[in-house]
Amino acid sequence: MKSAAALLKVLADRDIRIRAEDERLIVDAPKGSIDEELGSEIRAVKDDLLEILREANSDSSATEPSIVAIGPQADGYISPFQERIWMLEQIRPDSGENNLPGAWRLRGPLNEMALQSALSDFIRIHPMLRARFFQDNSRVTRRENPLASIPLLQGCDFSSTPAGQRETEFQKWLEDMARVPFDLSNEPPIRMYLARLGPEEHAIYAVSHSIAWDGWCFDIMLEDLGLLYSAHCRREEPQLPQSTIRYEDFAYWQRTRGQSDRGQEDLLFWQKRLAGALKTLPIPTDRPRPQNPNHAGARSNFALNDHLVTQLSKLARNEGVTVYMILLSIWSVLIGRMIDQNDVVVTTPVRGRDQANLENVVGPFTNTLFLRIQWDPSDSFRSVIRKVKAISLEAMGHQACPVDDFLRSIPGELKESSLFQLNFSYQNTEDRLTHWGDLEVEQIPQGFHATHSELNFWVRDAGDTLSGAIDYRTDLYDAERIRKLIGWLLQILTDAVASPDEPISQHSLLSPDEQAQLATWNRARPLDITDRSRIAQALEIPPSATLESEGGVWDRDILHARSLEVAQALLSAGVEEGDCVAVRMRRAPESVIALLGILRAGACWMPVPRAISNDSLNAWIEQTNGRALLHDSTVTGINLEVPARSLDFFAQDSSEESFQSPHRASSSRMAQLSGSAFSPPQSITFETLEVVLGSRESTQCLESSDLSLVLLAPDDPAFAPAALSALAHGATLAMPTEDCAADKLRLAAWIAHLKPTIIETDPPHLDAVLTTAGQQSVASIWIHGDLTQRLDIELPATSKGIWQIGGSRSTGHWGLLFPQTQNPSSGAPLAGGPAPGFETRILDPDGLELPPGLPGQLVLRQLGDVLPFNTPWRALWTHQGNLHITERQDALIWAQGQWLDILKLQTTLQALPFVTDAHIEARPSATGNSQLITWVAYRGDHEPTSTTLRKAVMNHLGDQLLGGIIVPLPEIPRDDRGAIRPRLLPDPSNTNVSAFEPPVSDMEKLLAAIWGKILDAERISAHDSFAELGGTSLQALRVIEEVESLTSWSLSPRLLFFQTLRQIAARAPQGGERP
């Protein structure tokens, strides 16, 4: 048998509250929490429990004031809550949004006289129902009006309405009555209606105002009216205990307590608990959050199945928690999953009637608590429940702090805070009265029209059933989204309750139907692999194909003839099937002809960078058995040291012989440049090229009417596929000259003139492309190259809507912009469909697929690739199966061949046992590129090596390497709120080594010329030092001598040796200018 003290702990763990009231032990317990054994134990130690409770009360009474009858001093007092409601009524007097309706069906023979009498008694007993409210100067006050002025039951007869329409009309009447505003100064804060629905069916309907009423008051009303009605039916004098406490006494107590030490403690607790949690939660909505919220609301109902209810109860018993706590946990986790956060604030009402003498007092005692729920993604559901239990119990210990006192104490615009976004409440209706004498009493579910929270999740526990609803603001959400949300809630609740030890982040939100739907939307068009050779098609050059540049247009015949000439010249030069032909040409339409000619000769196209050194060029040609170098006349100084012919494209002689054979050798290689010039070119076969062209075909859907603008240089790996694709489909292929491509304005103007339907570009030319992307003509833009420096892309709104982006990793850093379509009637942009040829998924941070409507990481995989890849964009599936880009994530940078999540890296670092703090940034460096820098503070004196740190991160994250510079610091500079102070972070990527800068002033130029001559140095920077250029003392004398002879300036040796050229020149007479 447990002792009283041990038993108190057991009771506390099960959220069973007990208190002493005279000789009675009052127990307030959740349903099912007291079994027979516990009941026996309580009874066995009842006296000891009473003694302990009395002692505790006497201890706490020294600091915690009790609510007692105050007397006239409290007359007219209103609570902070009533004050706020009054103000809201003044701002929106006709909204009806502060009304609280409740209706009950009465089945059986109704004694209307008895009911009327019961109502009179009820209003007599509860003074709040006779109140009127007034503004008295700066103060709101209330007065009581005489009983005679109280209107009693108002009748409405639906019994003659046809049966098929009766319920509908009745419900509409209920809704209409619920919206009728109150004149709080001139009418009581409650209206009572009696509706006749049939001979033995009535409804009693109470519409009250929240300035005088809360949810618990309905229970008081049911209880009291039931007792009073029954008494009057029996013609007996009703015996209803009357409370000695008035609401004014509570209001007085509440205001007094707020000034006490205990009240200040509570306020401080809430301020600390909610610090940093007030930012609006980014819950996805159907419409933007308006500046002035409209609290019009709607309701979407649901019910939990019996099996789930049973499992919930079992889990609650096992964990020593309430079902309320479990449902609060799942609500928090669901919202967290929707917004990628593990820290949400859920508002929950508490009765505020802790003291027994308040239980039967009508008035608005309900208080609001803001529960800040935080968890770790790796937590199991069981762990989350335990955390929520601790949070709830802690909050209950400070529930006496009026919510209005807390709200007044926080700065900022409350409308934008997270405090009024999410609500959760749990109503236990099991013990509600179901009979008034012979009348069966049943609550009537009602429509709903107003809510102060964005989303209010509430549950009704009727004993053996659990049902509820989500009330939502209709200015933010559509009914469809809320139905989906309820689906996700039930889905994740079912999974979490069934597997409470699995990490909560692993429970999918997707129902089987949604999974099937996503698979249907994502059924990308398969690659069209046919027997038709696209390369052969390109080389045959369909009649409609043309090549266009600023200088002119080449039709099919010219292309055919010129490419044959090239092929013959190559063959004459000894090029054989499979030989590599290096190509070194500027952007020009002739490069397309060179490509066709090389392939027609059966040789391999091997473009080389124009800036390649002779050594590299020779090495390449040698390694690839190159036979020829095809170049344009702008390339000079070629020194081939290998046995290969150098052919100037423009100088080749045309031959009278025509070359009849088509391109040869399906086994021929086609070499492409890859990476830097230090890496040998990677070769691919024609078969592979066919696949590449095939995949392009399925995504680009080129037609002969298309105009494909290729802004790529000939040495870009994507140049050849781009050109061949366009020609193979008989489209027009357009290429700028090098000069045009280098002039952004000129290029943009030419693009605007061309009106291309497809643009293939590299990142440097993206700006010119995007300025013209608003044209009607452009259907898609393909970006080839490293997009890491272009995360600043502002996707323009076009007449077709907003552009989206995809990509592929295996063939390079492709980017595809495909437009959204436009609503034909409204013109509003609609999401575009996913690109065919890509598998598209929207994932949450834990890699789980998200259902339509929830934004997440856009992850793509091109068909044929093994690995998917992250994009730096977040997107969501619309309910129609389209994709909508929501935002770009700046925390992702491209490094080590992948997108790196800086925040994830940082979090991983901070969690390492030997790291106390860390911060990562990508900062622009002196080169103009971004440099990843990690500042890290280590625990203790030991500083691990950079290798150790990188390995530790890799161990945690698998494939993400912590690249960049690592800078150890004693501590990371942060301000009082923990924010980084970036200026105090040393930047090692910017050094004091100055880049090369040519001499500018006359004196600088003179000195440079003298130094160059004497030191035999070719290139002298303004920041060079004579000594570091290798100058000796003897050479210094020669410099000094020459300077003096030319300028009459006697340069000191010390100055010459220890300063830079610019610094020396600045010390020359007359500011550095030659005298």
Next chain:
Amino acid sequence: MNPFFMGSEHQPLYALYHPPVGRGPGGRGAVLCNPLGSESNRAHRSLRVLADALSRSGWHVLRFDYRGTGDSSGEDDSATLNGWVEDIGVAAEELKAIADLKGVHLIGLRLGAFLATAAGLRRPDTQGLILWDPVDLHSESILGAQWCGHLDQPVPRESGGAASTADFEKMLQEIHKQPNPNAPFWPHQALVVGPKAIPDGFRRLVGENLKRVTLKEIDEAPPWLEESDFGAGPVAARAIHTISTWTGSAP
């Protein structure tokens, strides 16, 4: 410059990173491999100037101390040739991580050239070798040596603690001729810079790959020889200029 320690916890190596300065093609990195002992002391300034020159040309540069030398950990007896070749590998990996590179150039002076060659032959990510005045490896016993297998002899030290080149060469003469089991990776570019033509021994060592080596003869006082009373070598400006120009011309 950013000083830090890299490598394993039981063998931390001191390193200095020079970030690139000035706009350029980017994506290029060089690890500087020091000479031995007193040569290292004298050539220190030249190597620093080289690092700055490369940095100005847009290169990422890493200088470091081999184990058992300079500010790196390890006692004298932990300094083995093979260990130093491994250290170059650590430096290469570190530079690749810092600068997001796919490969690096190895620039070695004197013994550093020997070690850089050994390291470069092991690593397919070596994009270029610049061998500055490589040690004269003329001994037959060195030719065909299994560099990776037999380079585990501790480096002999002078009485003052610095390694002696003469002793080192004597040690190398004792290495037996062994077939090299490792398929050598010859980088795409290799440059030898020095006051004279490539030593015969080095020619034989490099073998067929010699045709891929660019030779530049520089007539100037080498940086690893003492020139002044300060004990430092002269700044080998011509060699530095040649190296930075040669690397700068690479796309």
